[in-house]
Amino acid sequence: MNLNDFRYFKKLSEMKSFSETAHYFNVSQPTITYAIKRLETEYDTKLVERKSYANSLSLTFSGQQLLQHVEKILREDNLVKADLSRIKQKKIKMGLPPIITNYLVPQIFDDLKDFDYLNRLIPVVDGSKELMERLKDGDIDLSLLGSTTLPVDPELEYKVLDIHAFKIIASKDRNFKDDLKLSDLINEDFIILDEKSVHKQVFNNFIDKYNVSPKIIFQTSDYKLLLQLVKENKGISFITETAISKTSGIQELQFNNLELPSFYIMIVYRRGTVKGSIFQKLISIFENITLKN
Template identity: 60%
Template structure:
């Protein structure tokens, strides 16, 4: 039995057909048949039941149980190769969400430069949701993420870099007084991030909770454009203070009796990732970069 046997079995369980599986790998059908026999001999159980038509099959209970383990074995093999390649290349692939990166990177840039880490970091810029998937799939070594919930995943470790808040924001040209009521939001025109952003998801949760139907006139994935439109008094918006805290011409709009979740800025990496001196130093630099 070898690693190929697990790969053949995984694909056979998906395609349910010996010929299609052999075609996928560019091998003969007997190769797949002998591979399955090796697995059944190794574990002493029947893994598939052959159907009476078109060379097809279905997994037995034992086959389904083995498949769960095979999926993990193949994934771990892929992650091991990714981690070892990182060590060989002396590169660290880091995920950088735009809003968090623009807030945090200026604070840590000099330290990264002084330690000669800028050339050793391969940057991948995307949203937090997409970066988390890339991290879990082994295509990233470490990532900054923004989230309202701390990860509960045994495969992940994280450090809380900063805890920020969500704010309703408007141009400083507007006068809202000390605060407004939720009902006042019905009179406003909103400029929001698109549906894939954590900001939009939190916005929907609180408008659903408080039964407020906002008038959304424009959506964008470009948060710099969003902030410029708000500064120009084209509408109000909802975004984490991470994006707006350093912006001139913008004010927070305080809303009475409005409860919102925290916005966690995290540095996340896989539990099995070996923390080399460089890796640990990068974690320390980003962690210290947001200290008050």
């Protein structure tokens, strides 16, 4: 049996029309009819309910169950092509979220250079959320990621490289009393990272938990810009300490009784990625960071 039959079936279940599905694949309409028929014969079950003609078509219970499996199979099949084509190129496509990259890469730059990895890596710079998706889609081989939770996705394997904390930061020019409470910040302007980053979500949880409503005056996905603005005292911010190491002109505000989640810095890859020596070595270079710190 042909994988195309699965593709036809899946699309049909979405489009709910034999002829449109046929058109989508640039095949004739009977092709779809016969494909479904083949599946129904193969499994000896009715899969598609052809309600009185132009009416919307639906899957039988068996059809729904089949669809579940078909989607998994096709997803896997797409991964194959993505994987093999990258192996052929002897390149490794790596996701790099800016904050983490700026923090980690300088630490291992020499190692990467020594082992001739600099030109083997195809960097993909984006937010952690987006990178996680692209990783699962097989579009990238591995990724650095920052998150407050460890991935529960069965398909992913990860190594925690570092655990950082979130901080509330302000310009060095400002003077705050020693024993700050959140309520003291009620009149402050906040500048935060936008929804591309996990920061936004953590910030929202934070707002809920402590039942405060800080004034957000600006959001950006560019953390360097954010730091610059804070430095210039355009507002205060909320960010992982990862972002502010080796940054001057900025102070961390100290609170008591302020609980914030941990920020896990990880390297993540798909389970079952056959780890060639290049891949293996790359991961070990990153793992060694943990030892250095």
